[in-house]
Amino acid sequence: MMGPRQEAQPALFYEFSLEDHVPQDHLLRSIDRFVNLSRIRGHLAEFYSHTGRPSVDPELLIRMLLVGYCFGIRSERRLCEEVHLNLAYRWFCRLDLSDRVPDHSTFSKNRHGRFRESELLRHLFEVIVARCIAEGLFSGQRMAVDASLIEADANKQNSTPKEEWDAERIDPVDAPRAVREYLDTLDQAAFGAASEVRPKFTSHSDPASQWTAARKGPAFFSYSDNYLIDTDHGVIVDVEATRSIRQAEVGSTKTMLDRVKDRFGLHPERLIADTAYGTGPMLGWLVERKITPHIPVFDKSGRSDGTWTRADFEWDAENDQYICPEGHELKQFRRNYSDPNRGPTDKGTARYRVLKEVCQACPSKAKCCPNADARKITREEHEDARQVARDISKTDQYVISMRLRKKVEMLFAHLKRILGLGRLRLRGPSGANDEFLLASTAQNLRKLAKILPAPQQTRNA
Incomplete structure (x- = not known):
């Protein structure tokens, strides 16, 4: 049998509790345990005037913003509508059924003013990070x-x-x-x-x-x-x-x-x-x-023509030289004085070279430097740190x-x-x-x- 038509019956008095209408497993119940905004008013105190009309509670604005970002509500105008209609949002924002939701323009006014001047959002983020640390x-x-x-x-x-x-x-x-x-x-x-x-x-x-x-x-x-x-x-x-x-x-x-x-x-x-x-x-x-x-390692020393790369040469830190696969030495300086043209460049790199006559007589020249008279290798200022990273990349x-x-x-x-x-x-x-x-x-x-x-x-x- 079809039941009677459902019609709204106005009542003079209601007994209603937001606490009873927010599900126990609602996400906001779990989040609310970790949101302690008691220090926000003290953080913002010097950015408010001591006279004039009382402002909107900054804790309310922050709670509303958290609701918006937790649930992907991108528009502040829509956020105000959602908080007005959603019981769980009202409960989290500490708003009773009869409490008025702030106008969306209030967010812009505070964000461009005292929120940025006081770095409130950075402070809020670090408070939550500190809570994560405390919770282990x-x-x-x-x-x-x-x-x-x-x-x-x-x-x-x-x-x-x-x-x-x-x-x-x-x-x-x-x-x-x-x-x-x-x-x-x-x-x-x-x-x-x-x-x-x-x-x-x-x-x-x-x-x-x-x-x-x-x-x-x-x-x-x-x-x-x-x-x-x-x-x-x-x-x-x-x-x-x-x-x-x-x-x-x-x-x-x-x-x-x-x-x-x-x-x-x-x-x-x-x-x-x-x-x-x-x-x-x-x-x-x-x-x-x-x-x-x-x-x-961000490394551009690799070669696509199949010739030896810098990684194929062994670095001898004690003698400040490279050793090629054939055992020849690539040195930066071969005299008692420094040649500025062969020393460190303005980009923080140093050049290491093998003797031309040694390279020309080497049987592996085709694999090393087929288009040059002698092999040259550059070493960057932070090559030791790069080698540390290369060695780490070989570990479990x-x-x-x-x-x-x-x-x-x-x-x-x-x-x-x-x-x-x-x-x-x-x-x-x-x-x-x-x-x-x-x-x-x-x-x-x-x-x-x-x-x-x-x-x-x-x-x-």
């Missing part, structure tokens, strides 16, 4: 680093070729916020000073973003999201926004390693990365700081490290597919940094919730 989620011994391209909020139609772009002609007074930030970062190693090579195109709306075709597809404007993680559970230890070029990404590794040492006292025993980080200066920097580089621990490195790539896949951060919504270096910090904070909170879920409580009948 990583040892700090093995860390991995990598970068991923995130598309910027810019397009080619609103850009200028490098031949026509002149930053000195921009008036900072009338320029938009993102353009003023671009001018402020021209001398920073993570952006303008990372390379002297000018990008092919520069965006008018976000000139700090990099025109790149690194994905082997259509070029686009982007920023690089750099992660430093601990490989025990894949917790993000630090994050940095940079220009999307190799020099800036490699340079951010030094920044992040120095920062985690200063903030948390972490000094990894080894660092795991891909070939882009295997340059001589980077490997030398790591070896100097007693960090073992589990990194493939290195094989394990290469498998652990994939945890960084998995985090980037999670960032783009689950959290929806495939394209930035905010512009400028500060906007990219804000989004990367909030997204990595959300990823660490989800990691805590997955490994240490909230205990299930049985309801009373």
